[in-house]
Amino acid sequence: MRKSRPRAPVTTALDRGPARYFHGRKLILRDFSEIAAEAIQGKAGTTFLIQGAPGAGKTALLTECESLAQKSGWETTEISSAALWDPNELQQSLKLRRVWKVGGGSVRVGISGNGEAEVSAERSPQTVKNLLQGSKNPLLLTLDEAQILGKENEFPADRIRTVRHVLNDVHNGKLDRPVIFIAAGLGTTVDAFSSLGVSRFEGRCLVTLGALGKEAERAVLRDWLTKEGLAKGDPSSWIDSIAKETYGWPQHILSYVDPALKQLGADKREMTAEGLNAVLEAGRAKRGAYYEQRVRGFDxxxxxxxxxxxxxxxxxxxxxxxxxxxxxxxxxxxxxxxxxxxxxxxxxxxxxxxxxxxxxxxxxxxxxxxxxxxxxxxxxxxxxxxxxxxxxxxxxxxxxxxxxxxxxxxxxxxx
Ligand SMILES: Nc1ncnc2c1ncn2[C@@H]1O[C@H](COP(=O)(O)OP(=O)(O)OP(=O)(O)O)[C@@H](O)[C@H]1O
Ligand SMILES: [Mg+2]
Missing domain, CATH: 1.10.10 (Arc Repressor Mutant, subunit A)
Structure with missing residues (x-):
């Protein structure tokens, strides 16, 4: 049931979502890999929380973790918040197939052909917990925009206990199976988890995402300009000028990449001084629009x-x-x-x-x-x-x- 997110075509909004040319975040990814390996060893698991402001690169990092996990044999699935209390919703995400045994009272649950578990319909009615325990294979659950967990009315009042139990079972590795719940969200996400009873995170498992380091930033710009923009010659001077204005902020970087690709197209792949000025101007305008959004609603x-x-x-x-x-x-x-x-x-x-x-x-x-x-x-x-x-x-x-x-x-x- 490996589900890879499709590579975003270059025609879609460049400044959101999985990265085409991912760089940096090396130590976070190393920590994540270690945690995944430990989860397999201990048949346990935990919550891995990525928190950061809009455009910090949460979705890109989440996707990168997902793809690392897939390479190490983890089943991965994106879930919605409802999957934390609604077995049908979780089942949908897990793509479980339900097969009624002829003449028997049990349900056979296959996880897209990967794992199998027999669940007695009478003894164990389907719950989120026993669905999660439906196989022994390592399972990575991903939830983006996880700040939503803190929203009032996100869960039916009579299901909050279930959500709390599920989150705690995953967080404390109590499913007798390696399960990691990786959640990414805005700066209020830790509080959202805390309001649901998950407040202590192991140091490596709580990531507050800031800007990219200079090297990673330059590598991202270089890749976009040369591999996607097919720029002729050495792009260093364009990279220097753009990097002065992007502060390692992934969303800014992509704000300049977009006009740069268009400019290179218009100038037959040549990097001219006038072209660069146009790119900087367009990038600044996008940066300004980003700031406006951050203070939207504030008079x-x-x-x-x-x-x-x-x-x-x-x-x-x-x-x-x-x-x-x-x-x-x-x-x-x-x-x-x-x-x-x-x-x-x-x-x-x-x-x-x-x-x-x-x-x-x-x-x-x-x-x-x-x-x-x-x-x-x-x-x-x-x-x-x-x-x-x-x-x-x-x-x-x-x-x-x-x-x-x-x-x-x-x-x-x-x-
Ligand atoms: N490490 C990285 N290397 C290369 N590109 C990146 C990296 N991190 C993020 N990006 C790119 O930067 C842009 C913004 O990143 P992303 O959409 O992941 O941010 P976000 O924190 O999820 O924002 P939002 O809160 O608005 O959802 C995207 O185009 C993404 O592909
Ligand atoms: Mg995002």
Whole structure:
């Protein structure tokens, strides 16, 4: 029942979904492979959670993990949230075939010909749990957009207990079979799991996705320009210029790739200086559209309040959730502040990094501050910076293992 996701044709939206030229995330993939091997050894399993802001590359990474698992003999299947409580839904995902034995009261369940289990209809009515136990083969369940698990009314009230049990059985490896549940979602996904009783993750199993490292970023650009764009000559200068604007952010990279492919097509595969300018301009426009989406629904005052929180921080600088909440509370009261905070996290305007909050892409922080910080906040920030008295909140040390770009460059308000 191996199900490979079809390679996205280049004509579909390039900036979403599985990667055509995947690079980086090496240590995460190594961790995932180790966990998969351990699950087979221990006939157990766990939850592997990938969390990150929109465009960080969650779906691409999830797909990469899936394909690694398939290569190691795992059955893999995409599930919906309903499959966590509804046996029919899970069965559909697992593509189980039900065959009634002539003259017998038992159900024979075949997993697309791969595994087989005999389930007595009387003794064990079909449940999500016994469906998951229906074979001994290693099974990888994948759920993208997993933040949905935290949505109110996502599950019928009388099924929440089942969901909690299923998640816990998988998480604690209690299915007597290697089962890994790999879930990818926005910054609220950990909280969603926590609300369903799964709150402790083994270190390697909770991945907060940031930007790609410089090398990986360049490799992605190179592949697209040369393999897909069939660029003639050395693409280094195009790569240098584009990489200055993409900050390793996968979604940005693909925002520039798209116009680059079109430009190369129009210029008969030549990389001209004018062509590059057109690519940069088009890429910037797409980047701007991405930022707008992150603050969609926030009116100008809300944007100004968020901007004021980050105005005197170096790019990539972090702040505590408490500081954000108390500033929002001062202006809008507790209830509204809570809503705004959650919305900002859900939409990827802010992103949690080890207990503190950042604006996920440094260029987005720059965009927010340049466009929305009030003049007096900017002036105050400039003064503090000049006097060396800007807020000295602890910087996030980048985790090299997680492909994160170094934060810390200063904005220049004198521009
Ligand atoms: N490591 C990578 N190497 C190459 N391309 C990547 C990588 N990660 C992501 N991409 C590409 O970047 C773009 C954005 O990635 P993706 O769609 O996976 O982000 P996401 O976090 O799932 O976003 P969303 O929250 O909007 O669903 C996609 O085109 C994807 O193929
Ligand atoms: Mg996605």
């Amino acid at each position: 100008e005052e809300h944007r100004q309040t968020f901007a004021s929180l980050f105005v005197d921080l170096p790019l990539g600088g972090s702040i505590t959730g408490n500081a954000i909440r108390s500033s929002l509370t001062q202006e809008y009261g507790v209830a509204q502040a809570d809503k705004l905070f959650r919305r900002a996290a859900r939409q990827g305007a802010i992103d949690e990094r080890r207990g503190r909050y950042v604006i996920p892409v440094p260029s987005m922080q720059d965009w927010l501050v340049s466009n929305y910080a009030r003049a007096q906040d900017k002036a105050e920030a400039s003064r503090l910076i000049a006097e060396g008295r800007a807020r000295r909140v602890p910087e996030l040390t980048p985790e090299p293992s997680r492909d994160v770009h170094e934060p810390g460059s200063r904005r220049d308000f004198g521009r």
